[in-house]
Amino acid sequence: MIKHIVCFKLKDNSAAECEKAREVLMSMKGQVEQIRDIQVGIDFLHSERSYDLILEVLLDSREDMEAYQSHPYHVGVVKKHMHAVRSASVAVDYEC
Numbered sequence: 001m002i003k004h005i006v007c008f009k010l011k012d013n014s015a016a017e018c019e020k021a022r023e024v025l026m027s028m029k030g031q032v033e034q035i036r037d038i039q040v041g042i043d044f045l046h047s048e049r050s051y052d053l054i055l056e057v058l059l060d061s062r063e064d065m066e067a068y069q070s071h072p073y074h075v076g077v078v079k080k081h082m083h084a085v086r087s088a089s090v091a092v093d094y095e096c
Helices: 015-026 062-070 072-085
Strands: 002-010 037-042 053-059 086-095
Touching (some): 002 015, 002 062, 015 053, 015 072, 053 062, 072 086
Antiparallel strands (some): 002 053
8 A cells, every 4th residue: 555645835825725725636536546545634723834735645556656646637637736726745655
């Protein structure tokens, strides 16, 4: 199993924009067949070191991770949106 985690800081981290980004990320469920499980959380603390959103995706294998990364829906819809609204992001991918 592979866990793919991405934290996003948004240019506009208002509640409405965080929820919109969450909906876009969650829209991968059922669209990207490699995703075994997906969770998206919105930060409530809003400290100086906080990120606004966390994406957690569970995949079966490294091959599924590669397919997920290049999936047309992920690239054309989700990444396109997130790249437009984020000011920063960090990621961790690990085997679990």
